[in-house]
Amino acid sequence: MHWADGVTETYVHQGNGVFTDKNGGIWTSSTHNNDGILLKHKNGNSISFTENR
Secondary structure (H helix, E strand, C coil): CECCCCCECCEEEEECCEEEECCCCEEEEEEECCCEEEEEECCCCEEEEECCC
16 A cells, blocks of 8 residues: 555455554454455554455
8 A cells, every 4th residue: 555645555464354564563354345345453543445446
């Protein structure tokens, strides 16, 4: 993911709906609006990815 402020982050799928970021953060996934994925971190942050059609 490339943020508007220039920061780039990578989320790596570890299996079983778990993703990690380069800082060691662990994110769990769920479907979102049937078009994408929602990643949730235990600290309460969430990120939603949707497919452009």
